[in-house]
Amino acid sequence: MAALSTSSNLKYVFDTLKSNPVVTGLCATAIIGLVWTVNDFREWKAFGTGGTPPTWAGYLRMSKLRAKHAASKNNLQDPSPLQQTGPSYLPTGTLPLRSGPRPRMMPRILPQRQYPEPIDPSVQARLRSLVRDLASAHPELFDLLPSHTEGRTTDGLYARRNLPTLNPLAGDAILSYEIAHMHPAENSLHVWLSDVDAREVIEKGWGQRFPVPAVPQGWVMVYAPRDEGEMDIVEGIVRAAARWVTGVMV
Numbered sequence: 001m002a003a004l005s006t007s008s009n010l011k012y013v014f015d016t017l018k019s020n021p022v023v024t025g026l027c028a029t030a031i032i033g034l035v036w037t038v039n040d041f042r043e044w045k046a047f048g049t050g051g052t053p054p055t056w057a058g059y060l061r062m063s064k065l066r067a068k069h070a071a072s073k074n075n076l077q078d079p080s081p082l083q084q085t086g087p088s089y090l091p092t093g094t095l096p097l098r099s100g101p102r103p104r105m106m107p108r109i110l111p112q113r114q115y116p117e118p119i120d121p122s123v124q125a126r127l128r129s130l131v132r133d134l135a136s137a138h139p140e141l142f143d144l145l146p147s148h149t150e151g152r153t154t155d156g157l158y159a160r161r162n163l164p165t166l167n168p169l170a171g172d173a174i175l176s177y178e179i180a181h182m183h184p185a186e187n188s189l190h191v192w193l194s195d196v197d198a199r200e201v202i203e204k205g206w207g208q209r210f211p212v213p214a215v216p217q218g219w220v221m222v223y224a225p226r227d228e229g230e231m232d233i234v235e236g237i238v239r240a241a242a243r244w245v246t247g248v249m250v
Helices: 002-019 023-046 054-072 121-128 129-138 195-203 229-248
Strands: 142-146 157-159 178-182 191-192 208-209 219-222
Touching: 023 219, 121 129, 121 229, 129 142, 129 157, 129 178, 129 229, 157 229, 178 229, 191 229, 195 208, 195 219, 219 229
Parallel strands: none
Antiparallel strands: 142 157, 157 178, 178 191, 191 219, 208 219
C-alpha cells in the first residue's frame, strides 16, 4: 500500500508539471539555482574565504555584500572618494604608472582577489617574506601576527600598541593596528595607507579600493608584482603604510 501511495503521489506530481509549464519552469529554475549556489559555495570555500567564516552563514553574508556592491555600481578603481589633501609617505617622487592593464578580478568581493598572473620565483619569495622581514628588522615598531582580517590564514604586519608616535586612527575597530598582509594564493596584498597615498596608488594603476564601506578608505588592495621593478614599488607602498600607522619611517 505504501509503495502504491508513493507511486500515485509521484504520478500526480509529474502530471501536474506536464500540465502546468509555469510550475515546471519555476521548479527547473529553483533546481538550477540550488546547484549553482552549492557549487559557488564549494569553490568559494576551496579557494579560501579570507576573514569571512567558511560556513553557509559566512557565504550568505558575502553574497549579500556582493549583491549590494553590484547594485551600487561602485567602481573600486575610482579614487574620487579618497581625500586629495593630507599626509603622504610614498617614496619621494611621483609613483610611476603601472604598465599594462589592471589584473582581472575574481567575481566574489570577499575575499577580494585577482586572478593569478605569472611571477618570477625570486620576486614571489621576496614578496612572501616582506612583512616578516620588516617585523624582524624593527621589533620595536612591529608585531608579526596572524592577520585577523584574513581569518588568521596569513601573516599580518601590526603596529605595536605602545608606540608614542602611533597614529591615533590605528586602533580602528576593524583593522585594529594591522598595517599589511599578503595573499599567498595569488600574491596581491592589502595595506593601510593615508588617503592621499591610497588615492595615488589607485590613480597610477597599482591597486583599488576595498569593497566594504565600514573599513577605512585607506585600506586598499595592491596588485601582485610581476617583476623585481614592480616588487620595489610594492615594497615602497608597504613601507609608506608602515609609516602612516606607526609614525616612523622604515
